[in-house]
Amino acid sequence: MSYRLKVFLFVLVAFAILFALNVGYSAFKTILRLDAVEAERDQWQRPSDVLEALDLKPGNVVVDLGCGSGYFTLKLSSPVGDSGRVIGEDIRRLPLMFLWVRAVSRREHNVRIVLGEPADPHLPAQVNAVLVLNTYHEFTDSHSILVHVHQSLVPAGRLVIVDREPRPASSNFSETAEHEISAERVESELRQANFEIVSRQDHFIERDSYGEKWWIIVARKR
16 A cells, blocks of 8 residues: 555544544534523423323323424333333434434433424324424424324324414514414314314413413324
């Protein structure tokens, strides 16, 4: 092997190592930032009440639909236990990658990752509960999603939806514009998809970090 080729390979390997270290450091900083943001979110999101609404048992299969980087996915791991299964579903690859890293680092061995599509979340059969938190307003085809969720749930399986209430028309607040949907509309769509409404709380969260209100709907498969 020539001297020039050896130097070229050395430089190439050095750059590859530096690139890998930079990517790893950036990912580490992102995970630390996620932990800090989620700790603050715990103060107003009422995670224990959401878990109670799901009514999970050891051995259950639960889906976090639109899981992002796993804020709630990781919280679902303990209630279903080692014999249960938590499925974190999203249509974005990068947040799912962070969720996988976080689940592995926390030894949450019952967490599974699913890459869905806008109209098909690719859920397995015999699911006991599905959580859709801060995601329903993002659906481009909510009817198709609800049909798939209905098919995947066991009889009387639960669907819990939590989202932001639209601000008054007179409000000038635009930072989260369109990241909201009314409980009335979602309840109507749930009934059309053959779900039974168990409960609905329009003022589930009176004020989040942006000063917005959230609602919660608990439904079950007929």
